[in-house]
Amino acid sequence: MRTVKILFWASIFSVMCSAEAPPADTSEVNLVIQAALRPSPLEANLHRLTDEIGGRVPGTLAMQHAVAWGIEAFKAAGADSVHTEGFTIPYSWSEGATEMSASTAYQVDATTVGGGTVLSSFRVRAVSVAWAPALAPVKHVPVVDVGDGLEADFKKAGDVSGKIILVHTVVLKTWDDLFAEYTKAPPVIDLAVKAKAKAVAFMATREHDILYRHTNSAAGEIDRLPMVIVAREDGQRMARLLAAGNLVWADLSIPDQVGGPIKASNVVAEIRGSEKPDEFVILGAHLDSWELGTGALDNGCNAALVVDALRAIKASGGKPRRTIRFILFSGEEQGLIGSHAYALSHRAELDKAAGVIVYDSGSGKTTGFSVGGRKDVLFTAKELIAPLAQFDVKELKPDMEWGTDHFDFMLEGVPTFVADQEEANYLENYHAVSDTYDKVDFPQLKKHVAEAAALSVELADLPEKIGARLTHDQIEQTMRESNSVEMLKADGIWDDWVSGKRGRQK
Numbered sequence: 001m002r003t004v005k006i007l008f009w010a011s012i013f014s015v016m017c018s019a020e021a022p023p024a025d026t027s028e029v030n031l032v033i034q035a036a037l038r039p040s041p042l043e044a045n046l047h048r049l050t051d052e053i054g055g056r057v058p059g060t061l062a063m064q065h066a067v068a069w070g071i072e073a074f075k076a077a078g079a080d081s082v083h084t085e086g087f088t089i090p091y092s093w094s095e096g097a098t099e100m101s102a103s104t105a106y107q108v109d110a111t112t113v114g115g116g117t118v119l120s121s122f123r124v125r126a127v128s129v130a131w132a133p134a135l136a137p138v139k140h141v142p143v144v145d146v147g148d149g150l151e152a153d154f155k156k157a158g159d160v161s162g163k164i165i166l167v168h169t170v171v172l173k174t175w176d177d178l179f180a181e182y183t184k185a186p187p188v189i190d191l192a193v194k195a196k197a198k199a200v201a202f203m204a205t206r207e208h209d210i211l212y213r214h215t216n217s218a219a220g221e222i223d224r225l226p227m228v229i230v231a232r233e234d235g236q237r238m239a240r241l242l243a244a245g246n247l248v249w250a251d252l253s254i255p256d257q258v259g260g261p262i263k264a265s266n267v268v269a270e271i272r273g274s275e276k277p278d279e280f281v282i283l284g285a286h287l288d289s290w291e292l293g294t295g296a297l298d299n300g301c302n303a304a305l306v307v308d309a310l311r312a313i314k315a316s317g318g319k320p321r322r323t324i325r326f327i328l329f330s331g332e333e334q335g336l337i338g339s340h341a342y343a344l345s346h347r348a349e350l351d352k353a354a355g356v357i358v359y360d361s362g363s364g365k366t367t368g369f370s371v372g373g374r375k376d377v378l379f380t381a382k383e384l385i386a387p388l389a390q391f392d393v394k395e396l397k398p399d400m401e402w403g404t405d406h407f408d409f410m411l412e413g414v415p416t417f418v419a420d421q422e423e424a425n426y427l428e429n430y431h432a433v434s435d436t437y438d439k440v441d442f443p444q445l446k447k448h449v450a451e452a453a454a455l456s457v458e459l460a461d462l463p464e465k466i467g468a469r470l471t472h473d474q475i476e477q478t479m480r481e482s483n484s485v486e487m488l489k490a491d492g493i494w495d496d497w498v499s500g501k502r503g504r505q506k
């Protein structure tokens with residue numbers, strides 16, 4: 001058996017050796033891919049950004065250090081130029097030592113030792129929702145279960161004024177669950193404000209006591225009432241007690257610190273175009289993160305990807321025709337504030353934008369790109385991603401997506417490409433204490449560097465831009481054709497679009 005096997009492989013080997021070696025693929029895109037896959041400072045860069053600098057909330061020292069990291073890393077990667085562009089976030093916010101405990105009463109048989117009414121209390125692991133107001137310590141406040149927090153649930157719950165409402169959630173498993181989490185919260189908060197609740201306690205959408213931080217406000221404004229996320233296990237314990245007829249009270253203290261406007265910065269590096277330097281492709285990812293963990297999957301790994309893509313393009317020796325801008329956005333987590341500011345301040349030159357590529361979904365395998373509703377770019381885009389089939393990047397989705405830094409460019413009519421990625425371990429660690437360096441899949445991330453660098457260069461080298469900048473009416477048509485109006489309404493964007501507050505004016 002063993003001999004046969006050796007003979008078999010020996011014959012295959014001789015066939016392979018006798019065949020002519022195929023000519024090496026010296027196309028620019030292949031050289032870029034090969035350069036991206038070689039060893040690089042990717043891991044060391046991310047180690048510095050996450051383990052050494054840590055979680056990066058705008059307004060903090062860590063965020064300042066992260067901006068300095070971006071500048072240094074881009075320079076080391078060989079950028080032709082690096083600069084920062086400032087913008088303002090309306091409020092600063094940081095969490096104090098949030099504390100919550102719950103107590104309940106139960107009856108035991110009077111014949112039992114210590115019989116009668118027994119009080120028990122337990123700690124509830126809780127964190128404040130970001131950009132929510134503080135709550136001075138309150139004691140023995142009734143907790144009311146409002147189920148999913150729909151209008152009918154509030155009616156059923158009765159009077160919740162001055163009380164802490166407990167809102168049920170589902171465990172986060174899919175991208176759809178995540179978008180539902182974001183669209184579900186604001187109407188619950190509306191009802192809670194109307195019903196004069198003291199505070200909202202959302203059950204965590206992660207199990208095993210994992211806590212995470214979100215904001216429910218749209219663009220860096222302070223929300224309308226104090227809110228916490230409580231560990232799923234503690235939330236369910238309170239819910240079970242209430243369902244069984246026990247009264248539950250909570251002590252709650254949320255000493256959040258809210259301050260005035262913050263200066264924040266996007267970091268911008270360039271490889272200057274060799275033929276059309278005033279036209280440009282953007283490859284971007286956000287640099288800021290939440291701070292319970294160290295923002296490794298969201299979005300440190302992709303900030304490091306952007307830096308490494310620049311390195312790979314430079315190392316390949318290629319000279320892209322158009323300029324490529326590599327941008328590390330800030331204020332993304334507070335509502336896409338940095339990329340919105342960039343799109344606004346560069347509005348006058350967006351006719352020259354030849355595409356915006358964004359990575360923001362951890363290190364799960366890229367399956368393709370979402371092209372912002374643009375059917376007109378599909379044909380060319382299909383050709384551009386053909387060299388990425390070796391990484392299983394094959395799909396182009398003509399839908400419009402919300403939720404990351406391409407968004408305001410898309411609303412300005414620029415062709416956008418958001419990497420669609422498998423969930424992998426992203427959702428369980430999303431914005432959580434557990435979003436740390438060890439969660440990053442580096443072999444996969446290297447492939448993403450290759451994809452991002454390749455697509456950037458291809459867009460920069462096309463004889464004509466992949467698509468024209470759409471007008472206001474064309475963008476709106478795209479929204480309707482891709483059935484995106486409901487999504488924009490749910491995200492609270494539609495009114496701003498209609499009123500001209502957001503997106504292309506003409």
Ligand SMILES: [Zn+2]
Pocket residue numbers: 286298299332360
């Ligand atoms: Zn992100």
